[in-house]
Amino acid sequence: MEKISVAVRFRPPNQAAADLSSGFGGGDREWRIDDGSRVSLLHRAAGPVPGASFAFDHVFDGATTNEQVYASVVRALIHSAVDGFNGTAFAYGQTSSGKTFTMNGCDSDPGIIPRAIRDIFDTARQAEDREFLIRVSYMEIYNEEINDLLSLEGQKLQIHENLEVIESSAKNQMDSRDAIRVSVLNLVDLAGSERIVKTGAEGVRLNEGKHINKSLMILGNVINKLSENGKQRGHIPYRDSKLTRILQPALGGNAKTSIICTAAPEEILTDAALLKRQKLEIEELRKKLQGSHSEGLEQVVLKLRNDMYKSELERDRLAMELEEERKLRETLEHRVAEQQKKLEDLNNTSISAEHFQDSTQLDALKTPDSKYAPEDFVACRLRYSNDVEFSPIPETLDNVADEDLWARLNKGCVTDLDMLEMTPGLKHEESMQKDSTSAVPLEEPAEARCKRLEKDCISNHQQLEESKGRCVMLEKEIEMLRDENSSLQQEVSKYKQEDDRIIAEKQEQLEDAMMRCAVLEKELFRYRQDADRLAAEKQDLLGELNTEKQKMQELRKDISVITRAFSQREGQLTSLYSKSKAIVEHCKSSQVAALP
Ligand SMILES: Nc1ncnc2c1ncn2[C@@H]1O[C@H](COP(=O)(O)OP(=O)(O)OP(=O)(O)O)[C@@H](O)[C@H]1O
Incomplete structure (x- = not known):
């Protein structure tokens, strides 16, 4: 297994997107997987899109199971970890692209984490000559703070430079050649890698998004550096984020890393598909507006x-x-x-x-x-x-x-x-x-x-x-009740105002979406008109081209006739010239002979 292996996993299209698209990728473009290690973008009508073909260690399509992903890119890493090599496996990708599904899985198809844990314990059980000590931590990095998810008090963790996770030693202490093996294994479900501009997040979410993107960017830098040749590599910025600091022991050195990039196929949509999606969203918003939004x-x-x-x-x-x-x-x-x-x-x-x-x-x-x-x-x-x-x-x-x-x-x-x-x-x-x-x-x-x-x-x-x-x-009590009553009435009116505000907001969103839809519809109409006009122009041009081609053929014919006539003429002239020359020569020689 390579030190760093990169795999891409495409999620099966969701129902809404499947309705919109006719295949893997949707619209008039699609991703095509070649021999399980290359993925290329194709325009359905025009063929491969230039410069859009990428090679990876593995490319998995929507039909691939977690078991297959595990067997292809993680199992070897787990076995190495049990043998004393550090390892990291993580899923990276946009929200809803299938990171959690890959790492955690579902009941019928468990993901990498449950499979890895089962594998570690099975392997440890089978290694009869060794005994194991396995330490586990389960943590979350949120806004550059590390939360211990196994602690009931929601304790914050500090990073220490000691190593924890798998340790094994020979049962027979006399066998001192291979006394203690210690390795670290990280199984990571990263946060969604959205572009902040696209999410339109504000306030807390914006701050959260900034931290996520910063740590993902630093992780990218670290991995890029690690994949460079040893001498050119230079400084590796592990300390720039908590994520890379935690992963450090299991990223560099003798560590093995499996990166699974998850992707949703419906990310590529044509304008028409986009329009349909907008319509669906509008429909959903409308339903929400009519139904559940005000229920609460x-x-x-x-x-x-x-x-x-x-x-x-x-x-x-x-x-x-x-x-x-x-x-x-x-x-x-x-x-x-x-x-x-x-x-x-x-x-x-x-x-x-x-x-x-x-x-x-x-x-x-x-x-x-x-x-x-x-x-x-x-x-x-x-x-x-x-x-x-x-x-x-x-x-x-x-x-x-x-x-x-x-x-x-x-x-x-x-x-x-x-x-x-x-x-x-x-x-x-x-x-x-x-x-x-x-x-x-x-x-x-x-x-x-x-x-x-x-x-x-x-x-x-x-x-x-x-x-x-x-x-x-009693009068006081009545006074209190009156106060309570008026505060309840105030609260009711506050909720009504809130309700009105939400309805207005949703209405605004709806109008906004409808306006966008109308703009897109106009654009689509314009595109169609342009396309029709271009098709007509193309047709005219093709007609002209054919006429020109015919003219050219005729001209070519003329040229060949002329050429042939010319060469005939040339032949005639050449023979006339040689004949005249012979006559001149003959005359010259007769004149010389006639001289006294
Ligand atoms: N390979 C797959 N096969 C079947 N369903 C999948 C697959 N990948 C993802 N899904 C489904 O797609 C949905 C989104 O997946 P998931 O929650 O794993 O995305 P995520 O990338 O972890 O999102 P987030 O950024 O919110 O963490 C889930 O309902 C999940 O069950």
Whole structure:
């Protein structure tokens, strides 16, 4: 195996591209693989495109499996690694060209990484005379930072100059000729090698893309340097990126490197195919716009609306409670006012009682029973026993009543369980007091009654204060709910705005794409017109050419006739000349002979 082997692997065309193209490469041009190691670009009509034929160690077409790729370019490297040679295998290519598929594969056709791991362990198991220590790290380089993918805390890694991955030693320590072999093996899934201008990335993605392209460029430089002749090689820039620093031990020296360049065949498209692709994209965008794009937002809006309705219901419930509290407060205030009035009446009564001169005069006014009654709670029970609110409480009631009992006592109306704890105690206390007077005379001394009413008044005041406090709390709660409600409404409107913005954006994209489509359509139309015009011109020119050719043939014929006539003439002239010359010679010689 060469130190650096470069293979190209074409991915099978995806369905959309396959629909657009009629073959491997699409449109009027296609890549053709010659004898598994050369790939050439052909124009379907015009034949090979000059200067577009490239040789590699291997060229795999879309039908090649991961198993075949592994067997051709990686297996030997893995075996060398087990034997102590460093090695690196990586996939390089555009996004979606099949790097991850090549490195990881799928269940039915595992990629290089699972196959390599299985192979390492199988080979180690078979080497009965050696024992192995295999260390593994799994990392990601992102924006020139190395993340340990096996660490749960997402730990960042530093590069250290020590070697890890495969180590083996002879089981028989006496065999010191080949004591310890250490090798490093890197299996790398590189990031997509896009041109940033093409991706149109911004912000974080742009930064990410810059780092990726920089490290890929440095990797390219390193590999170029390594492939140069040893003496001319000069400095190899391993330290210019984290990627090359990590790969360094397994790239230079005695290392073997397999580079698998992945490519998507549909990268080459004619204008017509490009136009069709644009149309498909537009169609997809349109579908997205109609369907799923707003689904998520609609759900959020729906949820927010539900929340809003819930909070409105809660607000209504609290408003009802508040109303009940208000009514209760009014009742209590009314009762306090009544009692104050009674108190005042009683005061007046007691003052008028003081007008009597002695107790015998006052006693004369009382009923016989009341004369012997104790001074407290007289008549209390009878006075209140007619009042529904103060109907007698069973003895077992104590200070807490169950809900049914309380419902009966309150004519079936139970408004608030909190009130159940407070009100029965209050009423029960009063009723018990009333019960204790049931056997005594009806008249209550004015002073005692006055005291009792004062006490009642104080307790009613307390209740009133409590209910006022509760009212304030409920009002605060309602205020909070109102705030919450308005913030939810704001959020809904924010989402609506966001929704509108996305729709507008998509609409803009759609319009943009449609405009591009229209421009391309116009261009295509112009091309077609040009092509038709050129075809017509070509036809005319061909006609002219044929006429010229015919004329030329005729001229050639004329020339040959003339040439023939000329040579005939020439022959005649030559023979005439020779004849004349002979005559002249003859005349000359006859003249000489005739001289005296
Ligand atoms: N040789 C192949 N045979 C069948 N399917 C393939 C092949 N190569 C790639 N694919 C499919 O093409 C899609 C894109 O491939 P893949 O995710 O491997 O691309 P990638 O170059 O790793 O992309 P990225 O730059 O996003 O990492 C996947 O659905 C993958 O299953």
